[in-house]
Amino acid sequence: xxKPIKKDPNRYHGEKMTEFSEWFHNILEEAEIIDQRYxxxxxxxxxxxxxxxxxxxxxxxRRILDRDHEEVLFPLLVPEDELAKEAIHVKGFxxxxxxVTHGGLSKLQRKLALRPTSETVMYPMFALWVxxxxxxxxxxxxxxxxxxxxxxxxxxxxxxxxxxTFKEAHTIHATASEAEEQVERAVEIYKEFFNSLGIxxxxxxxxxxxxxxxxxxxxxFDTLMPDGKTLQIGTVHNLGxxxxxxxxIKFETPEGDHEYVHQTCYGLSDRVIAxxxxxxxxxxxxxxxxxxxxxxxxxxxxxxxxAAEEVMEACRELRSRLEAAGFRVxxxxxxxxxxxxxxxxxxxxxxxxxxxxxxxxxxxAAVISRRDTGEKVTADLQGIEETxxxxxxxxxxxxxxxxxxxxxxxxxxxxxxxxxSRIVDEKRGIISFMWCGEEECGMDVEEKVRVDILGIQxxxxxxxxxxxxxxxxxxxxxxxxx
RNA sequence: GGGACCAUAGGGUAGCUUGGUCGAUCCUUUGGGCUUUGGGAGCCUGAGACCCCGGUUCAAAUCCGGGUGGUCCCA
Numbered sequence: 001x002x003k004p005i006k007k008d009p010n011r012y013h014g015e016k017m018t019e020f021s022e023w024f025h026n027i028l029e030e031a032e033i034i035d036q037r038y039x040x041x042x043x044x045x046x047x048x049x050x051x052x053x054x055x056x057x058x059x060x061x062r063r064i065l066d067r068d069h070e071e072v073l074f075p076l077l078v079p080e081d082e083l084a085k086e087a088i089h090v091k092g093f094x095x096x097x098x099x100v101t102h103g104g105l106s107k108l109q110r111k112l113a114l115r116p117t118s119e120t121v122m123y124p125m126f127a128l129w130v131x132x133x134x135x136x137x138x139x140x141x142x143x144x145x146x147x148x149x150x151x152x153x154x155x156x157x158x159x160x161x162x163x164x165t166f167k168e169a170h171t172i173h174a175t176a177s178e179a180e181e182q183v184e185r186a187v188e189i190y191k192e193f194f195n196s197l198g199i200x201x202x203x204x205x206x207x208x209x210x211x212x213x214x215x216x217x218x219x220x221f222d223t224l225m226p227d228g229k230t231l232q233i234g235t236v237h238n239l240g241x242x243x244x245x246x247x248x249i250k251f252e253t254p255e256g257d258h259e260y261v262h263q264t265c266y267g268l269s270d271r272v273i274a275x276x277x278x279x280x281x282x283x284x285x286x287x288x289x290x291x292x293x294x295x296x297x298x299x300x301x302x303x304x305x306x307a308a309e310e311v312m313e314a315c316r317e318l319r320s321r322l323e324a325a326g327f328r329v330x331x332x333x334x335x336x337x338x339x340x341x342x343x344x345x346x347x348x349x350x351x352x353x354x355x356x357x358x359x360x361x362x363x364x365a366a367v368i369s370r371r372d373t374g375e376k377v378t379a380d381l382q383g384i385e386e387t388x389x390x391x392x393x394x395x396x397x398x399x400x401x402x403x404x405x406x407x408x409x410x411x412x413x414x415x416x417x418x419x420x421s422r423i424v425d426e427k428r429g430i431i432s433f434m435w436c437g438e439e440e441c442g443m444d445v446e447e448k449v450r451v452d453i454l455g456i457q458x459x460x461x462x463x464x465x466x467x468x469x470x471x472x473x474x475x476x477x478x479x480x481x482x
Numbered sequence: 483g484g485g486a487c488c489a490u491a492g493g494g495u496a497g498c499u500u501g502g503u504c505g506a507u508c509c510u511u512u513g514g515g516c517u518u519u520g521g522g523a524g525c526c527u528g529a530g531a532c533c534c535c536g537g538u539u540c541a542a543a544u545c546c547g548g549g550u551g552g553u554c555c556c557a
Contacts, residue, residue: 041552359520
């Protein structure tokens with residue numbers, strides 16, 4: 001009981017803000033999310049706890065997508081000639097494609113690529129599937145792994161060679177305006193998804209030199225990591241008819257003509273999980289939104305010699321009750337000190353902890369402790385389901401608000417290039433300024449201020465910070481040091 | 483694409499400069515036992531490592547070469 005509160009130097013270290021990179025690395029190992037020791041660069045192992053979080057995250061996503069998308073599954077390998085068909089598209093990926101060149105000992109007559117993304121895998125099949133305007137629209141998605149031969153430093157969940165979780169949706173429409181509308185819908189879908197994870201985001205239209213290769217335009221979701229740098233966590237592309245022409249995807253109109261379809265695609269990856277971990281986590285470790293947490297409630301019995309069995313029995317009973325009520329609950333009945341359990345479950349991000357000891361039992365109560373605030377309250381065992389449910393709602397709300405405030409406090413407005421440069425010197429955060437939208441002028445800004453322009457926000461107006469021309473749309477240009 | 487640094491139990495480290503005292507240090511982890519248990523328990527007793535290949539040498543964790551893996555900086 002006289003605890004020597006010595007900080008174990010080998011557990012992950014606390015200073016999340018000052019040493020984010022180390023914090024992130026350590027928490028992934030410590031909380032048993034990812035094992036980074038697999039002996040191939042950029043490829044890592046999902047451990048059971050991490051896999052649970054991933055599974056729950058996907059569950060939320062599928063619940064939303066399944067409303068009007070159909071899930072499919074396409075092959076991993078793309079023949080070289082298909083991959084090469086869409087020239088601009090290939091150019092964007094050729095440096096980072098993995099190739100399968102052999103089958104056993106014999107060399108393949110036709111090289112096969114590991115999909116870097118699945119446009120060229122799916123679209124030849126779409127050409128077979130789409131016949132008539134009555135088939136449209138079509139909305140598909142799949143959750144697969146993709147491969148990119150990253151040459152820069154890899155980092156678990158954020159920059160990897162095997163993207164283990166890539167949700168890609170592909171839609172097909174009869175008209176340009178329907179495709180346009182689908183882009184808007186996809187943005188709404190992603191908003192709903194990120195909101196249910198409490199992740200703040202910035203929605204921008206990517207500058208033309210940074211759009212998806214082969215697309216008309218790209219709308220991207222970015223969030224802000226604790227190190228002050230932005231992270232792209234989702235993209236929505238309007239593909240126009242480019243791929244339709246390349247892959248001959250046509251439909252018959254009511255009039256009997258044959259026209260090329262209009263397409264969109266949009267994707268999310270492992271980075272979503274990285275952002276949940278990074279943005280909500282703190283110096284005690286993970287802090288998970290209840291919907292993604294592997295365990296939502298952990299029960300810790302406070303055992304003394306006297307009443308030991310009664311306490312255990314009450315805990316077991318509570319567990320069955322909570323399970324019946326639909327909670328993901330765990331009873332930690334290990335024979336170690338309660339304090340140690342607290343530290344462990346806090347590190348693993350469990351939103352709620354319920355403690356039951358002899359004193360509580362006499363009162364027919366339990367102590368509930370919430371992970372996000374550290375607050376403890378005593379609650380009646382009677383009707384505790386409702387209390388816990390309320391608290392979970394509150395936790396998500398609190399996490400979301402907290403995260404949005406933090407991100408917004410890092411967005412700074414600049415009226416002049418000098419001002420922007422000064423902010424850049426701080427090496428963190430996002431700068432918002434007006435830009436005319438011209439490519440040449442944008443490149444010039446990137447050069448002068450030494451930033452990467454993230455994208456254009458579709459609101460407000462003013463004069464361009466660089467050339468002084470009228471800027472029809474307000475612009476947010478986050479500093480994006482990659 | 484260019485450069486710097488690093489590699490010792492599951493994790494973190496000491497030792498390397500000046501080869502031998504290393505039967506390799508400390509923390510954590512981990513098996514067994516007793517006493518404990520309202521915020522990381524204590525004691526006893528076990529377990530666990532010099533990245534790979536080659537070289538120099540009587541002798542290599544230590545020096546040299548190559549490989550592999552990792553970290554960071556610059557374009």
